[in-house]
Amino acid sequence: MNAQQLKFLSLAALCLPFLVLGGIASKETLNTISGEVWRVKITGYDPRELFYGRYMRYQINWSDYTDKKYLIDLSQNSKQSLCLIEKSNSQHPRITDAGVKSQDATQCRSVLIAGEGDKYWNKRQRKYFIPEQYANALDWAFARTNKYNFEIDIRAHDNGQLSIGSLYINGQPMREAMPALTEAYRKDQKEHDTPATASTWRIKMKNVKPVYVSDNQNCMSYELDWGYHGYNTPISVDENTPSLCFTEKETHDTLPSIPSVSLKTTETEDQCESIADPFGWGSDNWNTNHHTFCRSRERGKFMLNLVVTQNDNFWASVKVHNNGTLHTQNVFIGEEFLHKLYSRRNQ
């Protein structure tokens, strides 16, 4: 190889990364200014990646935009194309049809096709990269679906693919929403860090069922019977789920009080002795459908025996924290602690 050839090869090798990465960046820049913009709701959680940094793992709630939930296959394996038309005065789309063919698509404002990869609507788990300094506050807010509504812009292109645009929190662009959100996060953390002013209540349990875990570990699953305490609305996990207000109904000298539970409103807030919030994630919320309570070895077996013989007599000692979370500390059978019953049996 002569010097001229080497020089040519060196320059070509040098230019390759610039051409490839420049090409990708240009194409993606074009994508951000072309196509029809739609705004869609998202839900998810927030992990971290080694190279790319913090991101939110989310999925687009397509089902919120159609009345034909049962006709449209919204799964990852869907082969259908979606027809999007605009809702009046809104950037939110309305999905009118699925399985549209390109020649029938004239009534659609945008058509999104299914496929494998992030450019297709049927991709379930997506990532949205977020700045490191906002990550903790966003992580906190993302889990509070009743307070914070997350949306993203998508751009629907002529080829049926989509690209992802800006993130919105309660309708505000992320950058504008962040100062208030960060402040709310800090306030919450401060409350969280202050010594707990939790109150303990005795709550009736229902649907108590044995759950086999291992030879050494026995658990039971149960629900908290809010209806027994006066709150009869079915449990939901969405932005409309309210917080619950606890007031004392029945006191006892040695046991926690039984509360009266009602909907928390701005009028009743001051009278509440405890407030339980519905954060939508994890098991520390009043609206969690199924809780579990486990005990190991002989104590666990004893507990499961009682599940069979005294199923209707289970009560939970529930600690409601000042940050709105709650957790079951212990279990009563009638008015007797589970562990005391167990000790007595062994005497």
Place this chain on the structure above:
Amino acid sequence: MGLKRKLKKWEDAALLSNDQAEEILRHEKQGTGKTYFRGLVGLALLIIFGGAAMIIESNWAAIPGNIKIITHFAINAIVAYVMYTGQQTNHFWKREGAAFILAGLNVTLIALIGQVFQLNGSVEGLLLLWLLITTPFIFIFGLSRMNAILWTLGFIITCALNLNDLIDKLDFLNDAEKLSLYTFLGVAIPALLLIGGINQKLQIYRQEWQQSYLFSGAAIIIAIGLFTSLSWYDQRLLNEYDELKWFPAFNAVFWSAFFFGVRQITESTYYKALLLMASLTMLFLLVVCIPGRPESDLMSTVHFVIYAGLIGYFAVPLALPALITVSILLITIRLFIFYLEVTNNMAQMGVGMLVSGIVLLIGLKLSLKINKTLKAKLFGEGAKS
């Protein structure tokens, strides 16, 4: 003890002449000065980069995405220019350092583009793109060991992360066929590195790359050989191949024959030894195919110890005495693990640790002895004293 005093001592013992001692001192003085100077320049650059990185980091979220990307491209261009001029002026460190930095900057630029445009990229995709765009320039500009190791590591990690993913996408293959392809290509990667490493042209034009290929290829082959011993813990492994139960045997024999065949047409005794070791290692893969093979801690240990012994044996033809130490260390550790597997209380474990420690000391003593004999054999009688 200072160098001056050491030289004086050697001079008194008639190991060095006065001229030689002075020459060594002069040489070291020059070298030390340069090293300190380079070290301080490096430290200053590190502080500057650190400061710049902190300023950028503190305002990162406030910087618009396109500005970040354009700035990154500009930095890459500057480094590429330095690398190119380094090559034209034959400035070794300018060229090598810039090639190393540019390779790293390519990773961060790909990640940045993915971040800004929300491309949902995976780590394996990032590395694959990095390898494709970085290989040509790093091969042309990077002659040093530093760059050779960087590329080889990048290549191995990219292959490891992407292989499963790429094979999984071949929808026309069933699970057994995918597993077969995976195990076949799993050996093909170190084979490729070894064949690259014994290539004459590479040896002439890119000696550091050749060394890096040989070392990493051999290391993976040895890792495969040691890892195969774990097959003794699962007798159902062969069932995973379903209707292709013949494949593991074919895979082992094919690669063994391949390495042996290449060995036959290679002239260098060093490469012959290396290829023989690879060929024998492949035969250890046959363990998966033994019919009615029991699940056995003992057999796994025996397999491991025999293979580690084989590595030690190749210390002589490969002229690598350190392999004996490695071999003895591996055997001791494996024996200790076996002891832990068969015992379960603290007292027995304590005895096991005592015995293992003694075995290790005896082994190391033995390895020192073998090392001396080996060096004498390799480098002549003088090395024995």
